[in-house]
Amino acid sequence: MRDLYQRLRITPEAEAAEIAAAIERCQHTALKADAATVLQAEWRRAEYDALHDTLSDIGRLRARLGLTHAPYWRAGPADDFSLPPGPPGSRFEEWMQRLNRAARAHNRWRRLRLGWWLATLWLATLAGGVALGHFVLP
Incomplete structure (x- = not known):
């Protein structure tokens, strides 16, 4: 799953106007379509935010455990919620x-x-x- 907030370079707390401007600036047509569908409908955004929080927590846990994706998963949608491994x-x-x-x-x-x-x-x-x-x- 893509981290739409990360890819649009906005925060999850962004207002509707900020989201609309970020979607408009986006050059990637598939990402633009996904973001418009998910983030501009209030009920879809609420569901996405709940899932986003869960996936962010999993990403932080994986980083604290020192777990990372294999090289072929990096820099793709599967790596959106991953953080660098812990110290x-x-x-x-x-x-x-x-x-x-x-x-x-x-x-x-x-x-x-x-x-x-x-x-x-x-x-x-x-x-x-x-x-x-x-x-x-x-």
Whole structure:
């Protein structure tokens, strides 16, 4: 979804006259048609503003987490609500470090568990062979 306010270079608090002037200045015909349809009808603008607020909040959250779009999504309509990633040391980096520590612990546990299982199997085989030898040979 396009951020019509950003693309028309106006604020969401703009008055109807400001919006009409921005639409008139717009050189992009599809954008001009979309903006006229959405922003000049009061009920459509109210619905768009509610969605705009939600998408802006998601964009701020993604930035604080350090998430960005892949290069092929940048500079298009999908990137309208994205902000640059947060500063170094953001919560995203902290969460990634915690996730990496958990993955390393899990992998160590799997290796350890496999080792214990193999040792138990070997001991059971050895004990079975000793027991068999004990009962078969007098």
